[in-house]
Structure formats: structure tokens, C-alpha cells
Amino acid sequence: MLAGMSLGTEIRRYSRGTLPRIAVITMVLLPLLYGALYLWAFWNPFGEVNKMPAALVNLDEGAVNGGKKINAGDQVAAALKSSGQLNLTEMSAEDARRGVADGKYYFSITLPEDFSAAVVSPNTANPHKALLQFTFNDANSYLASVIGQNAAREVLAKVGDTIGQQSVDQVLVGLTTAGKGIDKASAGAKLLATNLATADSAAQQLASGSKLLADNLATARDGSAQLQAGSAELAAGVESATGPLLGIINQLQSSGVKPSSYVTTAQQLSTELSPVLDSLSLAGSAQGEALRSVRQIITFLKLDPNPAVRNAAKTLAPVEKFLSTQGLSPQTTARIDGLKQTSTTLTTQLSDPGVTSMLSMLESGDLTTQVTRLRDGSAQLKTGIDTLAGGLTQLAAGGTQLADGAGQLAAGTPQLKAGAEQLAAGLADGAKQVPKWSDQQRIGTAQTLSSPVALDMFHDNEAPNFGSGFAPFFMTLALFIGAMLIWMILKPLQSRPIVNGVSAIRTVLSSYWPALLIAVGQGLVMYLVVHFGLGLDVAHVAGAIAFVILIGATYLAIIQMFNAIFGIPVGRVLTLAFLMVQMVSSGGIYPVETTARPFQILHPFDPMTYAVNGMRQLINGGVDERLPIAVAVLLGLLLAALAVSSWAARRNRVYTMDRLYPPIEV
Missing domain, CATH: 3.40.1710.10 (abc type-2 transporter like domain)
Incomplete structure (x- = not known):
């Protein structure tokens, strides 16, 4: 087992000579092209x-x-x-x-x-x-358009706030002005309500007065109708009287007779006739006295018993008869007295100045003119009275309409008064609700209304820039490419241990440990450059360094596994394909939900998913259960890959024709 922990001959092989050493240094520094160069190039594009x-x-x-x-x-x-x-x-x-x-x-x-x-x-x-x-x-540039669109939204927001504030301020100025107008309208409505109360009282009086006027006009109309009838009769009477009179006057004037001469003659005749009539009147009186005396005598004689006396009464009978039937009878005497009175009256009347003036007018023709005027005046009077009657009829109708209208007005003014009072109360309430802003308050309100919602963003574990946000993905990518590059230089499985029958795990580790040493160097150098060179702020430094080493070790084991199982040519192709699948399925650039459905399915099975998740939490902070899960998954993949590589090493102890003559050679 200790032999499996040794660095073997690979490191010693690359420690001799200048070019091998340069190759090792290149392997250590090459991940910087992805982990540092890319981040440096796109460290803060939105800030530029x-x-x-x-x-x-x-x-x-x-x-x-x-x-x-x-x-x-x-x-x-x-x-x-x-x-x-x-x-x-x-x-x-x-x-x-x-x-x-x-x-x-x-x-x-x-x-x-x-x-x-x-x-x-x-x-x-x-x-x-x-x-x-x-x-x-x-x-x-599509990304330039995307960045420009983001800038457009920010510009639009700021311009919208400025213009919106101006527009809202104009509206608020109008509202303030309207509030002042409502105050004036409220005062006017109160004055209107007061005046309408006075108008209501006046309307009631007007209704009462117009009713009385209508009644009086109806009475006047009826009176004018009677006056119209009377004027018609008067005009007819004047016409009937003046017609014959004018005829007589015209005849008198045309005959050449002068009434004044007849008047003079009549006056003379009356003067001369007066003594005669007086004498006749006296004679008539004497005859009447004689008749009464004879009748008394006859009556007295008839009462005497002496026939001779009674015969004497008979002798006086012819005398009585003569006195009663002949001469001046009482009737004649009465006529003579009447004639005398008539003569006296006629003389008096003919001596009257009015008669004299009338006769003078008759002779001069003025009487005809006056009679004509009388007739025409009566006709005009009738016409005027007819007009008056018609006017009074119209006035009576108008008075009735006026009374009806005044009654309706009197009935409506209480409602109008109540409505005006309600309007005044409503305007007063509305005036209270309209804010009374100062200029400063109005401007502040306009600012708030133009942008009623302010953006207040809170970032948990905030990445300060684009580079910090994408560092987990690019550093993970660099570690995979670094591991892939290591196995391009070093042998994934050495042939000598396999031929000599060394155990499979020792065979795998004899190639793995030298590669891991370079991978650790890659991770440390990349971290130091990114942290100190680019200014990446890491929340958990020790954890991040350890996790970087874990990622490099895991990728190194996985790529070794591909090469051990399928051979170097096919293993390298599978490694590149595996890299592409990891990149699009990990959610390192865009949220996985925005990718195609197959990559969403592959996401939970992608090693880079857990590598990126762990790096995010260690760099930006906010460690939760995802970090231990990532550590467990990567450790599990590391051990599984080493186990599979061990199986492949054991399998390779038996040489086949494909191993002796591989279909693809590098």
C-alpha cells in the first residue's frame, strides 16, 4: 500500500531536463487561461x-x-x-x-x-x-444589444421618473388650483343657498300675488266684455240717431233755410201771442164761472116747490147748454193754458245761449262736423273697447299662465333651496378633502406618485460583479481542463505495474498521485491568481481551497477512469464530450430551468452541478445543505472512479488483440 502512495517514476521523469520541467509548469499554469483569463476579460462588463x-x-x-x-x-x-x-x-x-x-x-x-x-x-x-x-x-454584437437593452431599461426608468414627476406635478398644480376653485365654489354655493332661501320666500309671494293678479284680470276681462257689449249698443244707437239727424241737417243746409230767422219769428210770434192767450184764458175762466153759477141757479130753482120757479129753471137750461158746449170749454181753456206755457217755454229755450250756438253751428255746418265726430268717436270707442277686451282676454290668459308658472316656481324653489344647501355642503366636504399643499409638499408628492414603488433589493450572499458571479463555473471548468491536460502528458495507467502483477489499486494510485500533485498545484495557483490578482472576494478561504483540491482530484479520477476503461484515444474523446455535457447541464451560466429539457434531466447527475454549487457557497457565502451534498457527491465520484479504474487495471493484465493492435492509436 505504501508503494501505491509513492509518486513513482512519472514525476522523476519530468523532473529531469528543461523541457520536461517547462511541461510541468505549463500544466500547472494552463488552467489560468480559463480560471483567470476568462474572468479577467469579463470581470465587470456591466460596470463598463x-x-x-x-x-x-x-x-x-x-x-x-x-x-x-x-x-x-x-x-x-x-x-x-x-x-x-x-x-x-x-x-x-x-x-x-x-x-x-x-x-x-x-x-x-x-x-x-x-x-x-x-x-x-x-x-x-x-x-x-x-x-x-x-x-x-x-x-x-448580440450581447452588446442585450447590455444596451438593460441600459435602456435603466435609462427609461430614470427618464420616466423625471418626466413622470413633471407630469404629475402639473396634475397636482391643477388639483391645487381646482381645490382653490372648489373653495370658491363652496362659498358661492353657500351664497347661492342663502339667496335661494330669499328667492323661495319671494317665489311664494309671487305665487300669491300672481294668483290675485290672475283673478283681477279675469274680473277685468269679464267687465271688458260687458263694456264691449255696451259700447256696441252705444255705437249702434249713435249711428241710428246721427244718421237721420245728419240727413235733416243736410236737407236744411241744402234748402237754404236759416233756422236763426225762424227762431226770431217764433220769438216774435210767442211775444204777440202771449196777450191773446192771456185774454182767452181769462174769458175761459169767466165762462166757467158763469156755467157754475147757472148750474147752481138751476139746481136751486128745481128744488123750489113753485112750478113757475121750476119752469124758470127749464128756461135757463138752453143757457147752461150753450155755456157747456159752446164757447171756451174747460178743455179749451186748458189747451190755451198749455199753449201759453209752451209758448213761454219755447221762448225761454229759444233764448238759451246753447240753442243759439247750436243754431249758429247748424247754419255754419259745424253741427254736421260735430255730429260726424260723435258718430266716428263712438265707432272708435267701440273699436278701442274691443281691443281692450281682446287685450284683457290675453292678459287674463297670461295672468293664469303666470299664476301657474309662479305656483310651479314656488313649488320648485324649496327643492332648489335644498339642492343648493346640499351642493354647498358637498362642496365644503370636497374642499376639505382636497389637500392644501405647499410647493415643497407638492413636489415631494409628485416624486412619490411618479414612482410610487421604489426598488429596494436585498442580496443574500451578493456577488459584487459579473466575474465574482461566474467564478464558480469558470474555476470548475478550468480544473476539469487542467485535469484533462494532465492525462494528456502523464500516463493514466502505467504498463510496468500491470505487467509485474502489482495490485490494481496500487497500479491506479501509482499514476494518480503524481497527477494529483500537479492538480493541487493547478488549483492553488489558480486560486491565488484569482483572489489576489483579480480581487475575488472569497467568503470561506480555507473551505474554498480544500474544495478546489477536491474538485481537481475528482475530475482527475474521472478522466483517468475514462482512459483506463476505453483507452487513451477513445477516453480523450469521451472526456471532451463529457465536458460539453457538464457545461450545458450544470446551471453554471444560466439557471437550469432556462435550458432545454434534456439538460434539465441531466442536471442532478452532472458532477459539475455539485462542483459549481459548492464553489458558489464557499465564495459568496450562505452555506447550507448543498455544500455537504456536493462534498459527498464529489468524494463518492472520486472513490467510484478509482474503483472503476482499478477494475480496468485488473482487466488489462490480460492482453487481447485489441490491446496489441488497437483500432485507434495516438
Whole structure:
């Protein structure tokens, strides 16, 4: 067993001469090409994005908002250039297109013509988002496009925060102004409610007054109807009276007769007739006295018993008859008295100034004019009264409508008053709910609302950069390639121990221990260069070094197994194939869930899976059950590989034609 622990002749063989020693040194240093060179080249690519050339095109034409000129495109372009996040060069759209097309620039950022208009669009009837256009060309570099897209998201977030803050601030300014307007509206609504209370009282009075007016107008309408009927009768009477009168007047005027001369004659006749009538009146009175006396005498004589006396009464009978039937009878005397009175009245009337004036007007024609005016005036009076009656009818109808409308108004004003009071109360409550911001509070609120959710990331066992995150995979890959290189220089199984009948395990170990010594050197050198040269911060140094040695030892045993079983030519091919399968199944670059389904199936059976998991926990921290599992799996694979190699060494004691004449020789 101690012989199996010796380094054998392999190391001694490579310790003599310059080239063998250079070969050993090369085997020790070669894993640095993968474990250190790759990490160095891609140590922090995302931290160097500001060195990637990109084109900036500002086509923004600006906009007017609230009477102010807004040039959001200029502000964003200046902010992008001053941020230092990207290596931006501002140019025309055509230059940017050509630059991205020929690879001079990895991508371009374009601010379109309506950028400012879109920024202020929330204050318009057509709000829409402002576009920030990124143009990539994957023919230049796909990863450059991916990195540019990540940068685009960061730029978009920052620009969105800035523009969003401005947009929200504009909205909040409007809200603050609206709040002041609501305060004014609330005060106005209170005043309106007070005035509507007064209006309600006035409406009730108006309804009462309009009802009284409607009743009075109805009474006036009825009275005007009666007046209309009376005026019609009056007009008809005047027409019937003035018609004949005008005819007589016209006849008198056309006959040439002067009524004034007849008046004078009548006055003279009345004057002359008056004494005669007086005499006749006296004579009639005397005759009446005589008749009464004769009748008394006759009555007295008839009462006398003396026949002669009674005969005398008969003698007076003719006298009585004459006095009663002839001469001036009482009726005639009464007529004479009436005629006398009439004559006196006529003389008085004809002497009246009015009659004199009328006769004068009759002779001059003025009477005709006055009678005509009377007739026309009565007709006009009738027409006016008809118009008045019609107007009063309309007024009565309007008064009724006014009364109805006033009644409806009076019925509605309480509701209007209640609504105004409710409106005033609602506006007062709304005014209380509208915040009263100062400028500083408004700006702070705009900042919060424009970015209501802040990204607060917590990293457990954070890898500070790209290189630190990928170090577990590349260091594991370097250890596998280093082990593969060792077995390209050293013999996986030495022939002399097999021929001499040395035990299988000793045969395997006699080749394994020299190779392990080189593998340990590879791991230590790689760790020191990565840690001190590149600045890899390792959470568990001792554990990481031990695990690196374990990984190298395991890979060394597995590759030795492939060569022992299948021979060196086929074993090397299988080793390369095994390396490719491990790389895509380990989840060392991308999460295994993002790979194709076959590689997800192979993932739990991939040795590199456990090597990468263990290295991650030892470098970044956060050790859990995955580390002991990884250690156990790698140790198990190490022992299993040595056991299988021992079986292959025992098998190789028997020479076959394939061993004597292998189908493939190296």
C-alpha cells in the first residue's frame, strides 16, 4: 500500500531536463487561461457600459404648456449625456442610422418630434406616453444589444421618473388650483343657498300675488266684455240717431233755410201771442164761472116747490147748454193754458245761449262736423273697447299662465333651496378633502406618485460583479481542463505495474498521485491568481481551497477512469464530450430551468452541478445543505472512479488483440 502512495517514476521523469520541467509548469499554469483569463476579460462588463459608443438623436420640436415653452427632449438629452451611464454622441438621425448599421455605434437613442407634446399630453384631451426609441443591430454584437437593452431599461426608468414627476406635478398644480376653485365654489354655493332661501320666500309671494293678479284680470276681462257689449249698443244707437239727424241737417243746409230767422219769428210770434192767450184764458175762466153759477141757479130753482120757479129753471137750461158746449170749454181753456206755457217755454229755450250756438253751428255746418265726430268717436270707442277686451282676454290668459308658472316656481324653489344647501355642503366636504399643499409638499408628492414603488433589493450572499458571479463555473471548468491536460502528458495507467502483477489499486494510485500533485498545484495557483490578482472576494478561504483540491482530484479520477476503461484515444474523446455535457447541464451560466429539457434531466447527475454549487457557497457565502451534498457527491465520484479504474487495471493484465493492435492509436 505504501508503494501505491509513492509518486513513482512519472514525476522523476519530468523532473529531469528543461523541457520536461517547462511541461510541468505549463500544466500547472494552463488552467489560468480559463480560471483567470476568462474572468479577467469579463470581470465587470456591466460596470463598463459607459464605454460602449452609442448615438443620441434629439428630434423633439418642443411644446407649449400653460403658455410656457417646454423642451423636454433637450432636458432628457442633457441628462443622459451628463449622467455618464452611456458613451453618447449626439448627431442627426441619418448619421445615427449609418453608425448603427456599420457597427460604429452599438445602438442609438432617439427622442421623436412629439416627445415634449407627449410629456404635456396629460393636460390635453389626448393623453399618450412619450416614446424613447432604442435601435439595436445584433449584427454588431448580440450581447452588446442585450447590455444596451438593460441600459435602456435603466435609462427609461430614470427618464420616466423625471418626466413622470413633471407630469404629475402639473396634475397636482391643477388639483391645487381646482381645490382653490372648489373653495370658491363652496362659498358661492353657500351664497347661492342663502339667496335661494330669499328667492323661495319671494317665489311664494309671487305665487300669491300672481294668483290675485290672475283673478283681477279675469274680473277685468269679464267687465271688458260687458263694456264691449255696451259700447256696441252705444255705437249702434249713435249711428241710428246721427244718421237721420245728419240727413235733416243736410236737407236744411241744402234748402237754404236759416233756422236763426225762424227762431226770431217764433220769438216774435210767442211775444204777440202771449196777450191773446192771456185774454182767452181769462174769458175761459169767466165762462166757467158763469156755467157754475147757472148750474147752481138751476139746481136751486128745481128744488123750489113753485112750478113757475121750476119752469124758470127749464128756461135757463138752453143757457147752461150753450155755456157747456159752446164757447171756451174747460178743455179749451186748458189747451190755451198749455199753449201759453209752451209758448213761454219755447221762448225761454229759444233764448238759451246753447240753442243759439247750436243754431249758429247748424247754419255754419259745424253741427254736421260735430255730429260726424260723435258718430266716428263712438265707432272708435267701440273699436278701442274691443281691443281692450281682446287685450284683457290675453292678459287674463297670461295672468293664469303666470299664476301657474309662479305656483310651479314656488313649488320648485324649496327643492332648489335644498339642492343648493346640499351642493354647498358637498362642496365644503370636497374642499376639505382636497389637500392644501405647499410647493415643497407638492413636489415631494409628485416624486412619490411618479414612482410610487421604489426598488429596494436585498442580496443574500451578493456577488459584487459579473466575474465574482461566474467564478464558480469558470474555476470548475478550468480544473476539469487542467485535469484533462494532465492525462494528456502523464500516463493514466502505467504498463510496468500491470505487467509485474502489482495490485490494481496500487497500479491506479501509482499514476494518480503524481497527477494529483500537479492538480493541487493547478488549483492553488489558480486560486491565488484569482483572489489576489483579480480581487475575488472569497467568503470561506480555507473551505474554498480544500474544495478546489477536491474538485481537481475528482475530475482527475474521472478522466483517468475514462482512459483506463476505453483507452487513451477513445477516453480523450469521451472526456471532451463529457465536458460539453457538464457545461450545458450544470446551471453554471444560466439557471437550469432556462435550458432545454434534456439538460434539465441531466442536471442532478452532472458532477459539475455539485462542483459549481459548492464553489458558489464557499465564495459568496450562505452555506447550507448543498455544500455537504456536493462534498459527498464529489468524494463518492472520486472513490467510484478509482474503483472503476482499478477494475480496468485488473482487466488489462490480460492482453487481447485489441490491446496489441488497437483500432485507434495516438
